[in-house]
Amino acid sequence: xxxxxxxxxxxxxxxxxxxxxxxxxxxxxxxxxxxxxxxxxxxxxxxxxxxxxxxxxxxxxxxxxxxxxxxxxxxxxxxxxxx
Numbered sequence: 001x002x003x004x005x006x007x008x009x010x011x012x013x014x015x016x017x018x019x020x021x022x023x024x025x026x027x028x029x030x031x032x033x034x035x036x037x038x039x040x041x042x043x044x045x046x047x048x049x050x051x052x053x054x055x056x057x058x059x060x061x062x063x064x065x066x067x068x069x070x071x072x073x074x075x076x077x078x079x080x081x082x083x
Contacts, residue, residue: 007065008052015039018047019081021074023066033066033074035081053082 004015020036024043036045046065048056056062057079062070 004047006049006052007046008048008056008059008061011049013049015047018049019053019078020045020047021062021070021078031066031068033062033070035074035077050082053078 001014001016003012004018004020005012006018016039020039020041022034022036022041022043022045024032024034024041026032034041044066046062048061057075060070060075062074
């Protein structure tokens, strides 16, 4: 299994221990974001530790990782995973 770096704390760990958020291009300047539960969907991915979810939401870290505005519903979905 490959190692991935958390976009919040920058710690390396196995990819299957992290949560992956993926971005897929659906138009010229349009993207679809989703939490990739399987971990192997097409598109660019950002990984984060379960312990870093709260900080990711607070600092909107996915916006930095994807260099764009991630919809609020993705952060809401991550908040549900925290519990």
